[in-house]
Amino acid sequence: MAFVKAQKTKAYFKRFQVPFKRRREGKTDYRARIRLTNQDKNKYNTPKYRFVVRFSNKDITAQIISANITGDMILASAYSHELPRYGLEVGLTNYAAAYCTGLLLGRRVLKLLEMDDEYQGNVEATGEDFSVEPTDTRRPFRALLDVGLIRTTTGNNVFGALKGALDAGLDIPHSDKRFAGFSKDGKQLDAEVHRNYIYGGHVAAYMRILMEDEPEKYQSHFSEYIKRGIEADNIESLYKKVHAAIRADPSAKKSEKAPPKQHMRLKLTYEERKAKLIDRLHTLNAAAGADSKDED
Amino acid sequence: MPAGHGVRSRTRDLFARPFRKKGYIPLSTYLTTYKIGGYVDVKVNGAVHKGMPHKFYHGRTGRVWNVTKRAIGVEVNKQVGNRIIRKRIHVRVEHVQPSRCVEEFKLRKVKNDQLKAEAKAKGEVISTKRQPKGPKPGFMVEGATLETVTPIPYDVVNDLKGGY
Numbered sequence: 001m002a003f004v005k006a007q008k009t010k011a012y013f014k015r016f017q018v019p020f021k022r023r024r025e026g027k028t029d030y031r032a033r034i035r036l037t038n039q040d041k042n043k044y045n046t047p048k049y050r051f052v053v054r055f056s057n058k059d060i061t062a063q064i065i066s067a068n069i070t071g072d073m074i075l076a077s078a079y080s081h082e083l084p085r086y087g088l089e090v091g092l093t094n095y096a097a098a099y100c101t102g103l104l105l106g107r108r109v110l111k112l113l114e115m116d117d118e119y120q121g122n123v124e125a126t127g128e129d130f131s132v133e134p135t136d137t138r139r140p141f142r143a144l145l146d147v148g149l150i151r152t153t154t155g156n157n158v159f160g161a162l163k164g165a166l167d168a169g170l171d172i173p174h175s176d177k178r179f180a181g182f183s184k185d186g187k188q189l190d191a192e193v194h195r196n197y198i199y200g201g202h203v204a205a206y207m208r209i210l211m212e213d214e215p216e217k218y219q220s221h222f223s224e225y226i227k228r229g230i231e232a233d234n235i236e237s238l239y240k241k242v243h244a245a246i247r248a249d250p251s252a253k254k255s256e257k258a259p260p261k262q263h264m265r266l267k268l269t270y271e272e273r274k275a276k277l278i279d280r281l282h283t284l285n286a287a288a289g290a291d292s293k294d295e296d
Numbered sequence: 297m298p299a300g301h302g303v304r305s306r307t308r309d310l311f312a313r314p315f316r317k318k319g320y321i322p323l324s325t326y327l328t329t330y331k332i333g334g335y336v337d338v339k340v341n342g343a344v345h346k347g348m349p350h351k352f353y354h355g356r357t358g359r360v361w362n363v364t365k366r367a368i369g370v371e372v373n374k375q376v377g378n379r380i381i382r383k384r385i386h387v388r389v390e391h392v393q394p395s396r397c398v399e400e401f402k403l404r405k406v407k408n409d410q411l412k413a414e415a416k417a418k419g420e421v422i423s424t425k426r427q428p429k430g431p432k433p434g435f436m437v438e439g440a441t442l443e444t445v446t447p448i449p450y451d452v453v454n455d456l457k458g459g460y
Contacts, residue, residue: 017316
C-alpha cells in the first residue's frame with residue numbers, strides 16, 4: 001500500500017470544536033432558532049410562541065412551543081396519526097392531511113385558551129389568503145411559523161399546515177407566496193388551485209390518471225384507498241367531513257397505552273449482583289432437587 | 297506609524313472568543329430576563345459587534361437602570377481623576393451576564409429571617425451578625441523531643457576529597 005499521510009492527526013482532534021448536539025444531529029438550525037425565540041427584553045417573561053411543523057416519512061407533527069432555558073415548553077400538539085379519529089386513515093402526509101393537522105392544532109390551542117368561540121377562523125376552506133381579524137375582547141393568538149430545515153418551495157406541505165392553522169383562527173404572520181397555486185408569472189395566488197390541494201384534488205387527479213393509463217399501478221399505489229372504498233370522486237367530501245369533525249371536537253385524547261417499563265436506574269453493586277446469583281442458584285437447586293426426587 | 301488609540305485598541309486578546317467556543321452563542325444568553333435594580337456583569341462577546349461596550353467596562357459589575365428591546369442599561373462606577381463617576385451605558389444582552397454578587401446576600405437574608413423567627417418562637421435573643429474569623433485557639437505541643445544542634449568544625453581534608 002502506498003504511504004498515506006494521516007489526515008486526522010492528534011493535533012486535529014485537539015483543536016476540533018464540536019458543534020452543538022442538535023447541530024451534530026442535523027436537527028436544529030440555530031441561526032433561525034435564535035431569531036425565532038429572541039424576545040424583546042422589555043417584554044420580560046412574555047412567551048414567544050412558534051408554530052412548529054415537522055414531517056417524518058409517515059407522520060406530521062404540529063406543535064405550539066415557547067422557549068425556556070430549562071427546555072422548550074409545548075403548549076399544544078397535534079399529529080397526523082390522530083386523524084383516523086376524525087375519519088381520515090390514508091394519505092397522512094399529503095397537503096390535505098397537513099391542512100387537517102394544522103387545523104386540528106389551531107382549534108385545539110384556541111379551545112385550550114377558551115378563545116374558540118371568539119375566533120372561528122375560516123370555516124369554509126376556499127384557498128384564499130385569510131388573516132384573522134382581532135375582535136374587541138381579546139387579541140388573536142400569535143405564533144411564528146418554524147419550518148425547521150426544509151426547503152421552503154412553493155406548494156410545500158408545510159404551508160398546507162400553515163393554511164390549516166390560519167383557517168383555524170391563529171394569527172401567524174405570512175404571505176401567500178408559498179401556498180400551492182401561487183404563480184410566479186402572475187405574482188398571484190390562484191385560490192381555486194389552492195382549494196383543490198386543500199381538498200386532496202391533486203391526489204384525486206392522479207388517481208384518475210392512473211385508473212385510465214396504468215390500472216395495475218393504481219391498484220398497487222392506492223391499495224389502502226381502494227381497501228377503504230375511497231374513490232377519486234369522494235375524496236373532497238371525505239376531507240369536508242374531516243374538517244367538520246375536527247371543528248366539532250378538537251380536544252386531545254390521552255392514549256390508553258400502559259406506561260413504559262421502568263428500567264433500573266442505578267447499576268447494582270457487586271454484592272447485590274452476587275446475592276442475586278446465589279438466590280437464583282438456590283431456587284434452581286430446589287427445583288432440580290424436587291425433579292431428581294421425583295425421578296427417584 | 298504610531299500606535300492608534302481607537303475605541304477597540306489593544307483588545308486583540310481581550311475580545312477574542314475563548315478556545316473552541318467560537319460560532320453560535322448558546323440560547324440561554326438570549327432567554328435570560330433582566331429586571332431594573334438587578335446586578336449584571338459586563339463581559340464582551342467578540343462575536344457580536346453591535347452594542348459592544350468600551351473595553352474599560354469589560355469585567356465590571358453594575359446595576360441595571362434601563363431595559364430596552366435588545367439591550368440593557370447598566371450603571372457602572374468609573375474612577376476619573378480624583379472622583380468616581382456613575383457611568384450609564386447601554387449594552388446588548390450578548391455582552392451581559394447575570395451577576396452572582398448578591399446571591400450570597402439573598403441566601404443569608406432568608407436564613408437569618410428563619411433563624412430570627414425560630415429564636416422569637418423560643419423567646420431567646422440571637423445575633424445574626426457575621427463575625428470575622430478570630431485568632432486560632434492555643435494548644436499544647438505534643439510529642440516534642442529536644443534535639444540540640446551544634447555546628448561542627450570545618451574539616452578541610454575530608455570535605456575537599458573529590459577534587460580541588
